[in-house]
Amino acid sequence: MPIDAAKALAAEPRSGEIGWERRDVQLYHLGIGAGRPATDPDELRYTLETRLHVLPSFATVAGAGSPGVISGLSMPGVDVDLAKVLHGGQSLILHRPIPVAGTATATGRIAAVYDKGKAAVLVMRTDVADADGPLWTNDAQIFVRGEGGWGGDRGPSTRLDPPAGEPDRTVERPIREDQALLYRLSGDYNPLHADPDFAKRAGFDRPILHGLCTYGMTLKAVVDTLLDGDVSRVRSYGTRFAGVVYPGETLRIRMWRGDGQVRVAVSAVEREDAPVLADTIVEHS
Secondary structure: OOEOHHHHHHOOOEEEEEEEOHHHHHHHHHHOOOOOOOOOHHHHHHHOOOOOOOOHHHHHOOOOOOOHHHHHOOOOOEOOOHHHEEEEEEEEEEOOOOOOOEEEEEEEEEEEEEEOOOEEEEEEEEEEEEOOEEEEEEEEEEEEEOOOOOOOOOOOOOOOOOOOOOOOEEEEEEOOOOHHHHHHHHOOOOHHHOOHHHHHHOOOOOOOOOHHHHHHHHHHHHHHHHOOOOHHHEEEEEEEEOOOOOOOOEEEEEEEEOOOEEEEEEEEHHHOOEEEEEEEEEEEO
């Protein structure tokens, strides 16, 4: 069996040093669509070094290393074909605001392995801390087609009841044709997002946008629309990737206010509101 759940869970955590500078933060922000209009004061806080704030979803690419989806596939007990892998979901807990530049220690491990019958789900957890203490915790849910069925734990259900009533705010965000090519420069070089031949082997007509790019675009929309542009108010952010996005499409982002949280649903406008992100919650102060 390509996935040995016991071996993966028993493996020693892997630790390594990561670092980032202002340029890395700016490149990430541009990769998720910041800077339009280029002279808008609200956009300059994402693009101009003298005003720079860090959108918390930068944590998914900090250090320009492989994201949890890729690093999880190199852990002991895991030997699968990258073409069978999809990013199932992502969650992020912020312990404090991310500095504009810094160095930290990232410690990664397989926190859970679930048997979904026709697929396996790996949860790759990464804890990041600097000299002042914990910064953030990332969980990447890795969906591996065709690797379930060994009789293991199915795991908890992540499905939530849909938000009630009409959304408090709805915004649309266009995706550039070259968005995936720009976003991948922050460290996610999975060929699924750039190579047409690889995309076809994985079952797609053409390269798809990184799920984490949509993830970042969505958080930016919530922060800009409902949190007064204050990135430090975000406490946690989780989502389930419900469908693909193609470069050139438009995201429709619906938001429902709650007590200390925002519920979000994201769809693709051009494909009759096909779901993209579901079960999405941003917790905030």
